[in-house]
Amino acid sequence: MSETLTATGISRRYGTSTVVKDVSLTLQPGHITALLGGSGAGKSTLLRLFAGLEPVDTGEIRLGDQLLSSPDKTVPAEKRRIGLIFQDFALFPHLTAAQNVAFGLKSMGKEAARALAAEWLERLGLTGRAEAYPHEISGGEQQRVAIARALAPSPAAILMDEPFSGLDPALRGSVRDTALAAIREAGIPALLVTHDPTEALESADCIAILQGGTLLQQGEAAEIYMNPASAAVAASLGPVSRLKAEHLPEGLAGQAVPAGTELIVRPEGVLHDENSPARAKVLASQLTGPLCRLLLQCNGQALTALVPRTTAPKAGTEIGIRLDPALTFMFQSADT
Numbered sequence: 057m058s059e060t061l062t063a064t065g066i067s068r069r070y071g072t073s074t075v076v077k078d079v080s081l082t083l084q085p086g087h088i089t090a091l092l093g094g095s096g097a098g099k100s101t102l103l104r105l106f107a108g109l110e111p112v113d114t115g116e117i118r119l120g121d122q123l124l125s126s127p128d129k130t131v132p133a134e135k136r137r138i139g140l141i142f143q144d145f146a147l148f149p150h151l152t153a154a155q156n157v158a159f160g161l162k163s164m165g166k167e168a169a170r171a172l173a174a175e176w177l178e179r180l181g182l183t184g185r186a187e188a189y190p191h192e193i194s195g196g197e198q199q200r201v202a203i204a205r206a207l208a209p210s211p212a213a214i215l216m217d218e219p220f221s222g223l224d225p226a227l228r229g230s231v232r233d234t235a236l237a238a239i240r241e242a243g244i245p246a247l248l249v250t251h252d253p254t255e256a257l258e259s260a261d262c263i264a265i266l267q268g269g270t271l272l273q274q275g276e277a278a279e280i281y282m283n284p285a286s287a288a289v290a291a292s293l294g295p296v297s298r299l300k301a302e303h304l305p306e307g308l309a310g311q312a313v314p315a316g317t318e319l320i321v322r323p324e325g326v327l328h329d330e331n332s333p334a335r336a337k338v339l340a341s342q343l344t345g346p347l348c349r350l351l352l353q354c355n356g357q358a359l360t361a362l363v364p365r366t367t368a369p370k371a372g373t374e375i376g377i378r379l380d381p382a383l384t385f386m387f388q389s390a391d392t
């Protein structure tokens with residue numbers, strides 16, 4: 057049976073700088089948890105702590121009941137039964153796709169390893185590429201081989217550091233869907249490090265938001281998106297507009313807004329409504345595909361809206377707008 061991978065109060069220092077601060081995070085079996093944060097947030101360091109590539113300075117990491125890391129003990133990475141997938145695929149260049157996948161299966165005997173490798177390659181849609189060397193296959197295929205190699209030995213958990221960001225955008229979605237379906241099917245805890253909020257929202261069951269080494273919030277993707285605990289969390293999940301209570305025009309918010317409050321609103325929460333008394337000037341209208349991004353000015357404050365292309369107002373016009381309360385979040389102004 058699969059077990060949880062749990063960090064409790066873990067920290068990591070480099071010299072005088074603490075880059076992972078008292079982080080507690082539980083990775084549930086069968087769930088993909090996205091670790092989301094900007095550059096230097098400490099995502100890769102946290103992944104390396106889970107992997108056993110570095111020791112913790114405080115706290116502990118457990119797989120089920122088994123202690124993997126504490127300040128006095130670090131079970132080495134190769135003894136953790138944890139699969140790792142990195143952005144650069146890291147395949148052995150002199151081995152074929154099938155040999156790469158079979159590499160970690162030697163203990164089961166040659167024939168059984170070959171059969172299991174073939175099974176995993178088939179599962180990841182690579183049957184015809186089994187005898188190809190890494191330089192003979194595309195980036196997307198190489199990453200699928202790396203994923204097959206990581207999953208074939210039945211690891212207890214899987215950790216992925218920006219595994220899809222090196223891929224061509226046209227290919228990324230399909231490689232990601234195939235890979236994550238295989239990981240979900242394996243029913244093990246999985247951590248996906250990413251700096252891309254769209255990737256986190258599209259692919260993960262849970263999201264953990266890291267900033268400056270501190271975990272700001274964790275929970276189900278939809279829950280965090282709709283109920284961010286702070287302005288920083290709201291902003292880390294996608295673009296937002298920020299409005300001061302003092303400058304709100306009549307009728308814009310549609311709810312009472314206490315003084316000293318900052319409103320954070322998502323672009324899809326800025327609604328075009330000619331019945332609203334709040335007026336905004338359309339500074340620009342940018343086509344993004346089926347939707348148009350409107351850059352608006354309302355009572356001296358900048359707002360961004362996303363509206364259907366077919367009904368998008370033109371730049372230079374004045375329109376009525378109001379905010380959707382479900383996509384508008386209120387925080388104390390100092391909370392950034």
Ligand SMILES: Nc1ncnc2c1ncn2[C@@H]1O[C@H](COP(=O)(O)OP(=O)(O)OP(=O)(O)O)[C@@H](O)[C@H]1O
Pocket residue numbers: 070075093094095096097098099100101102251
């Ligand atoms: N071995 C190290 N020695 C000293 N400082 C380090 C070391 N590894 C990472 N750091 C620092 O720790 C901080 C967190 O780095 P980390 O690579 O974990 O961030 P990240 O969120 O993965 O960033 P990115 O998305 O840019 O890869 C950074 O300030 C980095 O410079």
